[in-house]
Amino acid sequence: AQSVAQPEDQVNVAEGNPLTVKCTYSVSGNPYLFWYVQYPNRGLQFLLKYITGDNLVKGSYGFEAEFNKSQTSFHLKKPSALVSDSALYFCAVREASNTGKLIFGQGTTLQVKP
């Protein structure tokens, strides 16, 4: 069965410092991986995805993610955190079917302090 794990409930970073939000996955076949961000009482916003190709994927708002097949990881990164990056982040993997169903991790709260 496919699954996604986000091992940290919360990540605290000082503004201007680099940030990493961790995600590991388990899939059969090629992984299709996604990162979303959710601000309070809002829907999820798509940040980036990995389908194939370059292991470093660049997305919205300066975020990027590194796909590591040997470690089955897809960590979200940003070189310099902003207070406005504080939000709930979800990693997801696409189920191996024709329906496009996504399996989400439990989410990681990112807190960026000034």
Added chain:
Amino acid sequence: SQTIHQWPATLVQPVGSPLSLECTVEGTSNPNLYWYRQAAGRGLQLLFYSVGIGQISSEVPQNLSASRPQDRQFILSSKKLLLSDSGFYLCAWSIGGFGETQYFGPGTRLLVL
């Protein structure tokens, strides 16, 4: 460009009352449509998905049902709400082949009292 709407934005309903949440998508045709529930601001639980008009797949047996009367309309319903139905309901759409992205609506906050 495509947009997705959900209404109402918030809803407070008594236990045992009916429910109808609506989701519509503009700017695309024949999308895949999804209903998720998010409890306690954390993980998302897929409730229903639809690949076409009248085609509904249920992920979790429960008090809720879904319908897709039109290509870009997805409705979540209940005949009698339970306290446990409270949560944040999110609709999403996707289109295309493998690796397609799901795009989410703004959500509906439901409180059952």
